[in-house]
Amino acid sequence: MNAGLTKKYTLSTAIAMVVGIVIGSGVFFKAEKILIVTGGNVMLSVTAWALGGLIMLICTYAFSILAGRYESVGGLVDYAEALVGKRYSYFVGWFMCLVYYPTLAAAVAWVAARYFCLLIGWQTTGGTALSLSAFFMISAFTVNALSPVLAGKIQIVCTIIKLIPLLLMGLVGTVSGLTNGILIQNIKDTLPVSSIAPALAVALPATAFAYDGWIVATSINAELKNAKRNLPLALLAGSLIVIVAYIFYCVGLSGAIPKEDMMQMGEAAVYEAFNILFTPIGSTLLLVFIMISCLGTLNGLMLGNARGLYALAIRQEGPSPHIFIQLDKATNVPVNSAIWGLFVSIFWLLYYTVTSLNGTALQFGFDITELPAVTMYAAYIPIFIMMTKKERQLTAYKRFFIPACAIISCLFMITSAWLAHRDTVHWYVIAFGLIMFIGALFRSSPENRSS
Numbered sequence: 001m002n003a004g005l006t007k008k009y010t011l012s013t014a015i016a017m018v019v020g021i022v023i024g025s026g027v028f029f030k031a032e033k034i035l036i037v038t039g040g041n042v043m044l045s046v047t048a049w050a051l052g053g054l055i056m057l058i059c060t061y062a063f064s065i066l067a068g069r070y071e072s073v074g075g076l077v078d079y080a081e082a083l084v085g086k087r088y089s090y091f092v093g094w095f096m097c098l099v100y101y102p103t104l105a106a107a108v109a110w111v112a113a114r115y116f117c118l119l120i121g122w123q124t125t126g127g128t129a130l131s132l133s134a135f136f137m138i139s140a141f142t143v144n145a146l147s148p149v150l151a152g153k154i155q156i157v158c159t160i161i162k163l164i165p166l167l168l169m170g171l172v173g174t175v176s177g178l179t180n181g182i183l184i185q186n187i188k189d190t191l192p193v194s195s196i197a198p199a200l201a202v203a204l205p206a207t208a209f210a211y212d213g214w215i216v217a218t219s220i221n222a223e224l225k226n227a228k229r230n231l232p233l234a235l236l237a238g239s240l241i242v243i244v245a246y247i248f249y250c251v252g253l254s255g256a257i258p259k260e261d262m263m264q265m266g267e268a269a270v271y272e273a274f275n276i277l278f279t280p281i282g283s284t285l286l287l288v289f290i291m292i293s294c295l296g297t298l299n300g301l302m303l304g305n306a307r308g309l310y311a312l313a314i315r316q317e318g319p320s321p322h323i324f325i326q327l328d329k330a331t332n333v334p335v336n337s338a339i340w341g342l343f344v345s346i347f348w349l350l351y352y353t354v355t356s357l358n359g360t361a362l363q364f365g366f367d368i369t370e371l372p373a374v375t376m377y378a379a380y381i382p383i384f385i386m387m388t389k390k391e392r393q394l395t396a397y398k399r400f401f402i403p404a405c406a407i408i409s410c411l412f413m414i415t416s417a418w419l420a421h422r423d424t425v426h427w428y429v430i431a432f433g434l435i436m437f438i439g440a441l442f443r444s445s446p447e448n449r450s451s
Contacts, residue, residue: 011230012156018238020159021213021300023166027246028111028290030206031253032262032269037202039195040259042187042251048200049250052207053243055409059377060214060239062384062406064232065398069391076215077311080379083386087443090317092379094439097308097337099432100376102345103368104213105140105301106352109133109345112294118271119287130353134346136295140302141342145328145335158296163245165274165289169256170248172277177255186254204416205370210246212373213297214239216304305345306338313337319442366428367421374417375432377410384410 038044066079076096081089113132117124143150177183214235224230253262256273265272274283312318313325313334324337348368355365384403391399418425 010225011234013153014224014230014234015238015241016156016159017216017300017303018214018234019241020156020162020296021216021304022211022238022242023159023162023245023293023297027166027210027249028270028293030210031250032265033206034203034250035254035259036263037206038199039189040186040254040262041190042183042254044190044196044199045203045250045254046247048203048207049247050243051200052204052211053239053246055208055377055413056211056214057236057239057243058402058405058409059380060235062380062387062402063215064235065391065394065402066383066387067231067235068228075311076379077315079383081315083390084382086315086317088382090312090315090443091436091439093308093312094318094436094442095375095379095432097305097312097341098344098435098439099348099372101216101301101305101308101341102348103352103372105137105298105305105341105345106133106349107209107369108294108298108301109137109140109349110352112136112291112298115287115291115294119284119291130349133349133353136298137302137342137345137349140295140298141306141338143299144302144306145333145338146331154296154299158292158299161289162293162296165286165293166245166249168286169273169277170245170252173252173254173256173273174248175255176277177252180255182258183251183255186259189259198419201416201419204413205374205420208373208377208413208417209369211242212376213301214242215376216301302338302341302345305341307334308337309340310334310337317443318439366424366431370417371421371425371428374413377413381407381410 034048035045038048063076063079066083067075070078070082077089077093080092110129110133113129113136114124116122116132117129122128143154174183177186253270253273256277257269261272262269271283271287274286277283278286309318309324313321313323315321318324324334324340326336327333328335351365352368384406387403388400421428
């Protein structure tokens with residue numbers, strides 16, 4: 001079913017895609033939120049990151065089992081189709097190309113623009129940041145549309161670069177915090193026992209966004225060399241690298257700046273921490289690395305985004321399959337599908353600017369950084385349930401134990417998201433329902449209805 005897609009990506013590209021998409025803006029602008037909601041306590045913050053990482057690792061391991069068995073076009077859409085059915089896989093694919101891919105791309109593009117404005121000394125909100133966000137998004141689209149091989153190489157380079165600030169903050173911040181006593185004090189300061197569970201409930205959805213994106217790597221399974229071997233390896237290796245890097249960074253950040261300053265400064269605390277540890281010149285250089293990190297994530301997201309509607313069109317589903325199934329003869333990229341992904345991403349960028357960043361502008365805004373990510377965990381549950389029913393050739397451990405752990409992990413994340421966003425989640429549910437209804441209108445052929 002690959003319809004002409006060539007095997008152009010290697011294992012290193014796939015690992016870089018997992019690490020590069022996951023490590024992006026999330027860890028840098030969610031780390032201070034997690035420290036704030038946990039009262040600046042290091043151990044509780046590490047617990048939140050570890051729980052979020054464990055949930056991701058369990059789910060990636062479950063999908064690595066499926067990745068070793070199924071290889072077509074669309075990754076997650078393949079697994080949903082094989083185990084649950086064509087109708088369910090269609091709506092999963094529709095959600096991914098209308099909400100999941102573009103909301104992540106919009107948020108990451110905006111964070112990259114904010115860091116660029118911070119480096120240049122421009123205003124980090126308003127039209128300047130919005131224009132830069134759109135520029136970064138269009139640039140990522142152009143690279144992926146015109147030269148997918150170059151996009152894969154960029155992903156590897158950006159992944160290496162983006163690990164630099166995480167490792168430096170982890171190492172230098174930890175040593176500095178132990179020397180000046182800040183880290184020890186932040187470890188000793190604890191929240192009341194009654195506040196621990198609510199703090200973790202708010203922190204976990206933030207880790208969901210920071211850890212999110214790994215599933216995007218499965219979108220290149222039809223273009224990955226020896227995919228049934230390399231994709232499972234990439235999912236597991238990439239996930240472990242991310243978890244270790246995040247926890248190391250969190251500990252280092254806690255040692256760089258007193259928790260009182262962290263809680264007062266909010267988003268600016270990360271910049272101040274780098275400034276304290278590495279002097280203004282060093283902190284500026286590291287912020288450049290962070291911006292590259294965000295752009296690397298954006299590149300990977302647009303790589304998956306470009307294939308979103310194509311994964312439906314190849315199955316003769318969605319709007320105008322004959323248009324979105326077309327591949328460019330020179331680049332072997334579904335350009336029409338990529339253009340669709342770009343325009344939808346720009347829509348969500350505008351929405352993010354008007355609502356999530358200016359909460360008083362509209363009263364029906366919801367968080368597009370966390371809720372779509374948690375929705376994916378909900379989408380995984382039917383797949384894991386059917387995995388226990390259909391994958392009879394697997395061992396009991398892989399067929400029952402791993403899916404059961406994955407289902408529990410998904411339910412845990414969904415509950416945390418409800419507790420954290422209960423005031424706005426109803427608006428998200430309304431928007432979700434409307435988008436799914438529109439998707440149902442496009443799924444109207446007799447063949448699709450019969451599935």
